[in-house]
Amino acid sequence: MVAKYVMLADTTRCINCKACEVACRAEWDTPLGYSRDWVKEVEYVNAKGLPEVQLFPGRCQHCDDPPCVEVCPSGASWKREDGIVLVDHAICSGCELCVPACPYEARWLNPVTNTISKCTFCQPRIDKGLQPACVDTCVGRALIFGDANDPNSEVSQLLKAKEWQKLVTDEVNIGPNHYYYTAGKAIPDTVMPKLNERHLSGKLMENIVNPLGTLGIGGMMAVFLGAGIKKLIDRRQDVSNKEGSHEQH
Amino acid sequence: MSSIKPTIKVRTKDVIAIHWFNAFFWLTLVLTGFGIISGDFVRLAPAFWPTFLQNVLGGNANLVLLHGIGGMVWAGVIGVYALLNAKRVVLPFLKNVLVLTPKAAIADVSSMVITLAHLFGLLKHKSVPPQGRYNGAQRLLGTMIIACSLAIAVTGMYLFLSPMLLDFAASAGVLGGVFRWALVIHLAAVLLVLLGLVAHIYFAVVEEPESLETMKSGEAEVAFIKHHNPLWYAELEREGKV
Numbered sequence: 001m002v003a004k005y006v007m008l009a010d011t012t013r014c015i016n017c018k019a020c021e022v023a024c025r026a027e028w029d030t031p032l033g034y035s036r037d038w039v040k041e042v043e044y045v046n047a048k049g050l051p052e053v054q055l056f057p058g059r060c061q062h063c064d065d066p067p068c069v070e071v072c073p074s075g076a077s078w079k080r081e082d083g084i085v086l087v088d089h090a091i092c093s094g095c096e097l098c099v100p101a102c103p104y105e106a107r108w109l110n111p112v113t114n115t116i117s118k119c120t121f122c123q124p125r126i127d128k129g130l131q132p133a134c135v136d137t138c139v140g141r142a143l144i145f146g147d148a149n150d151p152n153s154e155v156s157q158l159l160k161a162k163e164w165q166k167l168v169t170d171e172v173n174i175g176p177n178h179y180y181y182t183a184g185k186a187i188p189d190t191v192m193p194k195l196n197e198r199h200l201s202g203k204l205m206e207n208i209v210n211p212l213g214t215l216g217i218g219g220m221m222a223v224f225l226g227a228g229i230k231k232l233i234d235r236r237q238d239v240s241n242k243e244g245s246h247e248q249h
Numbered sequence: 250m251s252s253i254k255p256t257i258k259v260r261t262k263d264v265i266a267i268h269w270f271n272a273f274f275w276l277t278l279v280l281t282g283f284g285i286i287s288g289d290f291v292r293l294a295p296a297f298w299p300t301f302l303q304n305v306l307g308g309n310a311n312l313v314l315l316h317g318i319g320g321m322v323w324a325g326v327i328g329v330y331a332l333l334n335a336k337r338v339v340l341p342f343l344k345n346v347l348v349l350t351p352k353a354a355i356a357d358v359s360s361m362v363i364t365l366a367h368l369f370g371l372l373k374h375k376s377v378p379p380q381g382r383y384n385g386a387q388r389l390l391g392t393m394i395i396a397c398s399l400a401i402a403v404t405g406m407y408l409f410l411s412p413m414l415l416d417f418a419a420s421a422g423v424l425g426g427v428f429r430w431a432l433v434i435h436l437a438a439v440l441l442v443l444l445g446l447v448a449h450i451y452f453a454v455v456e457e458p459e460s461l462e463t464m465k466s467g468e469a470e471v472a473f474i475k476h477h478n479p480l481w482y483a484e485l486e487r488e489g490k491v
């Protein structure tokens with residue numbers, strides 16, 4: 001069976017050391033100020049009136065139904081059979097249509113390559129049988145990565161053993177493959193995915209230009225197919241009329 | 250018994266060649282263009298087409314390259330041809346087809362509507378007003394194709410070359426924004442031309458195969474011109490050509 005790669009983040013084990021971010025930046029040589037992954041800190045006052053911090057390591061969620069792939073005009077964004085969402089840098093134009101399409105803010109335009117950067121689960125490492133750089137370096141073992149289709153994998157065991165949550169809302173539910181363990185605590189709103197205002201040009205293309213064009217061309221074809229058929233019928237009628245008048249003579 | 254119908258030469262070999270060159274490149278560029286756009290939200294062709302074409306060509310990068318180079322050859326050859334033959338071919342053609350005034354546009358639209366209605370046996374009592382060399386629909390299509398082709402060539406060049414040559418990230422979103430709008434214009438212009446081409450091909454193949462014949466041999470039957478394009482016939486008469 002093909003693998004289905006997932007990432008688990010045990011938020012109770014994260015100590016906000018940011019080793020994952022550092023490892024990711026080193027692995028991918030990302031420009032200063034940019035990172036493919038992050039740790040979100042959410043501070044709040046708990047039921048006992050005490051301040052509390054929750055930590056959410058995050059990155060591209062390698063969604064089952066990724067809108068970033070759906071909007072990409074050049075096919076540069078694509079999803080591998082094993083679920084990893086990748087960007088083909090040879091054909092990424094840097095048009096950024098995919099940036100607002102991602103509700104997890106996982107994509108950004110790399111100023112050095114002029115193409116889109118995002119977490120790839122360290123696909124070259126995975127293909128060599130290694131772990132992603134962030135997982136390898138996580139000091140608290142808060143990040144666990146593996147094949148959810150393999151019943152013997154650590155992630156499969158953990159997924160069965162604990163209550164995991166995904167970052168989904170009523171509005172955004174696109175099948176993320178990143179799971180979070182919070183020991184039963186609710187995930188704060190600030191971490192949840194948000195629908196972004198899409199580029200006007202993208203919306204225009206998707207909702208007006210393409211459907212109108214397709215309808216128009218389909219309609220034209222139907223009209224002229226109809227005209228052609230009518231012409232054939234008329235011609236047949238003409239021939240049989242002529243034959244009829246011939247017989248009368 | 251075979252009777253030879255009198256014909257006159259109405260198209261030179263180079264015009265015929267450029268017409269079929271344009272047709273061939275249009276077909277290739279539309280097929281490859283529809284293969285490049287694979288995202289569900291922006292795709293125009295059914296999903297199997299981009300997959301099939303990208304597999305055949307060994308990836309979308311090759312397809313983009315082929316489409317881009319093909320587009321530049323198309324625009325380049327037609328551009329150079331137009332420059333070299335501006336006086337002899339292009340200006341007379343533009344004079345014949347460009348619909349520049351609202352009055353002319355309204356007249357052309359009405360003659361187009363009547364022609365279309367006649368196909369379905371409607372508006373029989375209304376006859377199509379006498380036509381010059383190009384009828385209303387051809388003039389509208391011609392104007393649209395010229396405007397759209399210019400838009401397609403300019404936006405296509407930007408779509409192909411800008412990611413290689415310009416620094417999108419440093420422009421604070423401006424160049425990327427231009428890229429996205431160029432894509433919208435490129436697509437819309439292609440769709441508009443395709444819309445017109447459906448009618449163009451139908452008339453050439455089914456309704457008036459004589460005009461298709463003219464696009465092959467360059468010769469047109471005098472009787473056909475007299476019947477279909479009386480204003481043009483009168484012009485040819487004045488010039489002593491018929």
Ligand code: SF4
Binds near residue numbers: 066106
């Ligand atoms: S998290 Fe964003 S970038 Fe990653 S697959 Fe989902 S939509 Fe695409």
Ligand code: SF4
Binds near residue numbers: 076092096115
């Ligand atoms: S910027 Fe995003 S949408 Fe545009 S080509 Fe690159 S991956 Fe595709």
